[in-house]
Amino acid sequence: xxxxxxxxxxxxKTRGQQVTLSCSPISGxxxxxxxxxxxxxGLQFLxxxxxxxxxxxxxxxxxxxxxxxxxxxxxxxxxxxxxGDSALYLCASSLVGVGGNEQxxxxxxxxxxx
Amino acid sequence: xxxTTQPISMDSYEGQEVNITCSHNNIATNDYxxxxxxxPSQGPRFIIQGYKTKVTNEVASLFIPAxxxxxxxxxxxxxxxxxxxxxxxxxxxxxxxxxxxxxAGTRLFVKA
Numbered sequence: 055x056x057x058x059x060x061x062x063x064x065x066x067k068t069r070g071q072q073v074t075l076s077c078s079p080i081s082g083x084x085x086x087x088x089x090x091x092x093x094x095x096g097l098q099f100l101x102x103x104x105x106x107x108x109x110x111x112x113x114x115x116x117x118x119x120x121x122x123x124x125x126x127x128x129x130x131x132x133x134x135x136x137x138g139d140s141a142l143y144l145c146a147s148s149l150v151g152v153g154g155n156e157q158x159x160x161x162x163x164x165x166x167x168x
Numbered sequence: 169x170x171x172t173t174q175p176i177s178m179d180s181y182e183g184q185e186v187n188i189t190c191s192h193n194n195i196a197t198n199d200y201x202x203x204x205x206x207x208p209s210q211g212p213r214f215i216i217q218g219y220k221t222k223v224t225n226e227v228a229s230l231f232i233p234a235x236x237x238x239x240x241x242x243x244x245x246x247x248x249x250x251x252x253x254x255x256x257x258x259x260x261x262x263x264x265x266x267x268x269x270x271x272a273g274t275r276l277f278v279k280a
Contacts, residue, residue: 097212
């Protein structure tokens with residue numbers, strides 16, 4: 055069974071640009087969550103999508119948005135990039151998406167903002 | 169959402185048993201306790217999950233006392249490859265899905 059895949063793996067952007075990251079969950083998984091990881095702030099929850107609906111959201115500004123498609127694939131968009139957005143962005147999928155379900159993480163997308 | 173507290177770091181030697189304790193005083197009735205392992209530049213990997221008493225799988229054991237205000241991850245006979253960050257998470261179906269809060273984690277360093 056294929057794992058969670060994320061594209062691209064590495065990305066370099068400049069301040070003010072926008073970026074779209076993609077995540078393909080494990081087949082059959084309907085919940086997709088996104089996380090940002092930085093050395094200073096650790097792993098922070100961005101949002102979770104379930105059946106194309108955003109079900110939970112972390113404490114991030116509106117520049118961070120996402121969506122989920124009918125095949126459960128998800129995209130995350132960051133507009134007007136800032137230097138502080140440089141981070142490893144992780145996507146995780148889960149079968150049902152409620153507490154108690156194991157989350158499977160992808161390898162992440164390393165975003166560098168110059 | 170229940171907050172978790174773990175030691176920032178731990179050192180061990182190969183072959184020893186390592187116990188990492190996590191405090192979660194505000195755990196809710198429906199909350200599960202889950203542990204993840206993360207290597208540098210990789211996504212976290214599920215280790216073990218439990219609700220109460222003891223859970224054991226092929227890589228670890230999880231001990232949860234009756235009051236569930238803490239839990240202990242036990243790694244038997246660690247090796248160098250167990251050097252990683254270990255996260256304790258608490259969450260349950262009453263949260264309406266995942267709004268997972270990762271703490272700072274415990275950085276385990278296994279020495280030869």
